[in-house]
Amino acid sequence: MRTTFFATAVSALLLAGGITGGASAADKLKVGFIYVGPVADLGWTHQHDLARQAVVQEFGDKVETTYLESVPEGPDAERSIEQLVRAGNKLIFTTSFGYMDPTLKVAKKYPNVHFEHATGFKKDKNMAIYNGRFYEGRYIQGVIAGKMSKAGVLGYIGSFPIPEVIMGINATMLGAQTVNPNIKVKIIWANTWFDPGKEADAAKALIDQGADIIMQHTDSPAAMQVASERGKLAFGQDSEMIKFGPKTQLTSIIDNWAPYYISRVQAELDGTWKSEDSWGGLKAKTVVMAPYTNMPDDVKKLAEDTEAAIIAGKLLPFKCPVVDQDGKDVECKGGDHLDDGQVLGMNFYVKGIDDKVPGK
Amino acid sequence: MELLEAIILSVLAASTPLLIAATGELVTERSGVLNLGVEGMMIVGAACGFGGALYTGSITIGAICGIFAGTLLALIFAVMTLGLAVNQVATGLALTILGIGLSGLIGAGFVGERITPAPHLRIPGLTDLPLMGRIVFGEDAFVYASLVLIVGIWWFLYKTRAGLILRACGDNHLSAHALGYPVLRIRLFAVMFGGACAGLAGAYLPLAYTPFFIPGMTAGRGWIALALVVFSSWRPGRLVVGAYLFGAVTILQLHAQGAGIGVPSQFMSALPYLATVIVLVLLSRARSGGSTAPAALGTVFVPDR
Numbered sequence: 118m119r120t121t122f123f124a125t126a127v128s129a130l131l132l133a134g135g136i137t138g139g140a141s142a143a144d145k146l147k148v149g150f151i152y153v154g155p156v157a158d159l160g161w162t163h164q165h166d167l168a169r170q171a172v173v174q175e176f177g178d179k180v181e182t183t184y185l186e187s188v189p190e191g192p193d194a195e196r197s198i199e200q201l202v203r204a205g206n207k208l209i210f211t212t213s214f215g216y217m218d219p220t221l222k223v224a225k226k227y228p229n230v231h232f233e234h235a236t237g238f239k240k241d242k243n244m245a246i247y248n249g250r251f252y253e254g255r256y257i258q259g260v261i262a263g264k265m266s267k268a269g270v271l272g273y274i275g276s277f278p279i280p281e282v283i284m285g286i287n288a289t290m291l292g293a294q295t296v297n298p299n300i301k302v303k304i305i306w307a308n309t310w311f312d313p314g315k316e317a318d319a320a321k322a323l324i325d326q327g328a329d330i331i332m333q334h335t336d337s338p339a340a341m342q343v344a345s346e347r348g349k350l351a352f353g354q355d356s357e358m359i360k361f362g363p364k365t366q367l368t369s370i371i372d373n374w375a376p377y378y379i380s381r382v383q384a385e386l387d388g389t390w391k392s393e394d395s396w397g398g399l400k401a402k403t404v405v406m407a408p409y410t411n412m413p414d415d416v417k418k419l420a421e422d423t424e425a426a427i428i429a430g431k432l433l434p435f436k437c438p439v440v441d442q443d444g445k446d447v448e449c450k451g452g453d454h455l456d457d458g459q460v461l462g463m464n465f466y467v468k469g470i471d472d473k474v475p476g477k
Numbered sequence: 478m479e480l481l482e483a484i485i486l487s488v489l490a491a492s493t494p495l496l497i498a499a500t501g502e503l504v505t506e507r508s509g510v511l512n513l514g515v516e517g518m519m520i521v522g523a524a525c526g527f528g529g530a531l532y533t534g535s536i537t538i539g540a541i542c543g544i545f546a547g548t549l550l551a552l553i554f555a556v557m558t559l560g561l562a563v564n565q566v567a568t569g570l571a572l573t574i575l576g577i578g579l580s581g582l583i584g585a586g587f588v589g590e591r592i593t594p595a596p597h598l599r600i601p602g603l604t605d606l607p608l609m610g611r612i613v614f615g616e617d618a619f620v621y622a623s624l625v626l627i628v629g630i631w632w633f634l635y636k637t638r639a640g641l642i643l644r645a646c647g648d649n650h651l652s653a654h655a656l657g658y659p660v661l662r663i664r665l666f667a668v669m670f671g672g673a674c675a676g677l678a679g680a681y682l683p684l685a686y687t688p689f690f691i692p693g694m695t696a697g698r699g700w701i702a703l704a705l706v707v708f709s710s711w712r713p714g715r716l717v718v719g720a721y722l723f724g725a726v727t728i729l730q731l732h733a734q735g736a737g738i739g740v741p742s743q744f745m746s747a748l749p750y751l752a753t754v755i756v757l758v759l760l761s762r763a764r765s766g767g768s769t770a771p772a773a774l775g776t777v778f779v780p781d782r
Contacts, residue, residue, distance in 0.1 A: 155581050155692040157588040272735070305734045306742040312696035313687040314494075315727070318487055322731040325483040337694070339687040342591070361591060361689065472737050 149206035150184040153213035160336035160355035168374035190215025198223045250398030252288035254370035256434040259292025271302045272323030274333040278475040284463045313339040369407035440468040492724030494678040498702035501674020508667035509647035511775040513569025516699025517576020519679030522547040524584035526680025527690040547676015555668045581692040594688040631713035647771030650778040704753045
């Protein structure tokens with residue numbers, strides 16, 4: 118679910134970027150990756166590339182990986198995916214929401230090639246989908262924020278009001294409410310995944326309005342850096358950001374795709390690859406929490422306990438009853454918790470958020 | 478009151494890169510050249526500016542590196558459009574693509590590094606004055622430089638003979654040529670100045686605004702600068718108003734959201750561009766007043782020999 122400025126960059130960049138990777142050998146499994154940003158974006162794409170490197174390290178000579186970076190989302194992506202197919206890649210990861218339809222189209226054309234699409238919802242015989250339960254990490258961050266906020270006001274920078282982001286805000290608040298029932302959140306939508314300047318401005322605005330803990334669902338470390346400059350606390354996003362706020366970062370949700378990528382490449386090598394729908398969280402280690410820092414020991418203990426409870430399945434962030442802003446219980450389709458469909462399509466705020474979902 | 482001060486400070490910081498880049502582009506366009514490569518020159522300026530500051534520890538050297546990089550890229554543009562008379566629009570767009578790619582290459586090693594941002598002015602007594610103290614006496618050097626720059630350009634364009642000649646090149650290069658003025662050389666300097674400003678504006682981002690470098694960090698500010706020049710109808714005074722207006726809309730919509738004021742943020746984000754379109758319409762309707770585009774803007778000039 119990414120659109121960065123690079124999405125607008127003309128696809129000529131692709132030609133300039135070219136295909137990386139060494140000489141081909143017939144007995145090697147060729148694995149391709151399509152990235153939405155540059156590998157050096159310090160966030161989303163960076164984490165996917167770390168996982169690619171982990172695949173190389175794990176399998177060594179048995180695999181050969183290729184990636185295309187800054188590939189615009191939408192119909193243009195089709196050519197890039199096809200380019201990877203023609204280059205002989207047998208397993209192709211397309212790592213952004215906007216690649217969903219292009220991937221599906223190419224998948225139908227090449228039934229003998231296996232595709233893996235991140236964060237989407239369209240599956241096919243040779244196209245698996247995968248995502249991370251990042252909201253589990255958000256819940257822990259909420260617990261920490263509820264404990265650490267002196268003002269009782271959290272500042273939240275959202276990218277776009279889509280379910281992925283809204284579920285994060287709700288999980289944060291549900292976590293925070295367990296330790297501070299009166300916790301408040303101020304939400305600012307940046308309407309971009311990536312614009313360091315604007316993210317910094319949003320963080321400044323939130324702090325100026327009284328928030329003392331900054332959390333973000335945008336990609337750059339700008340907000341962390343502003344919080345650090347102003348002596349406030351903040352959570353990182355996508356990757357480890359402690360460098361930008363050694364005395365500021367409480368923890369960070371780290372996207373860890375390596376275990377999944379390795380298991381899928383292994384399956385491909387063994388000939389056991391099947392189209393699946395994988396949505397791993399803390400337990401699957403797709404979501405990893407950066408070390409808990411800049412907090413007293415009791416809060417750290419609480420965070421660790423919360424993490425352990427989620428991993429053990431004893432704590433469900435969206436455990437019923439979930440109460441919406443109107444004070445009504447949300448229908449409970451998953452027995453004692455909201456089912457995955459409800460979470461993936463979330464478009465309401467939970468009780469306690471004094472704001473409304475844009476466009477509602 | 479404190480909130481107001483904070484908002485104004487943020488607006489000034491957000492507007493400064495727009496103002497610097499747009500000032501350069503205004504001079505370029507006033508000479509009759511349309512350089513759409515502002516975004517590309519800015520991002521290369523950002524990468525080189527950050528690199529310079531990272532390796533020397535000096536913000537000043539960083540800024541100079543940014544200016545130098547922007548100028549160098551503008552030179553490529555000049556060689557193509559002035560020397561070889563290539564289409565300016567196509568070359569400008571190509572320059573942006575080149576700049577984005579180049580900055581990623583140059584900046585690959587800088588990602589994840591951080592520097593100490595440009596210091597803010599501190600005059601004991603004055604800076605501590607309530608309300609206006611920090612706004613007037615507590616900015617970083619870039620903010621003051623941008624204001625000096627735009628006043629200087631206003632003076633140059635309207636109060637000096639050289640400025641008059643530059644405008645003449647932009648309005649009618651054939652006449653200027655017939656009068657014996659070196660049109661291409663004048664345009665070369667104007668393009669280089671535009672590149673220098675774009676480079677400085679780009680360098681401002683990692684040196685003062687968000688003190689780290691990430692590929693693509695200009696995030697479309699070069700395009701806003703281009704829109705601003707049109708918005709200002711090629712006049713320095715209106716450019717200042719426009720730049721601060723663009724900055725103010727950006728910051729105020731963030732504050733409005735934080736305060737829970739129900740304005741659709743998507744609409745607010747689009748507002749500056751909407752304003753540009755409206756100004757364009759108004760300008761074309763009221764042709765008698767105000768100056769519109771330089772008459773020779775974007776046209777290729779090949780001197781008869």
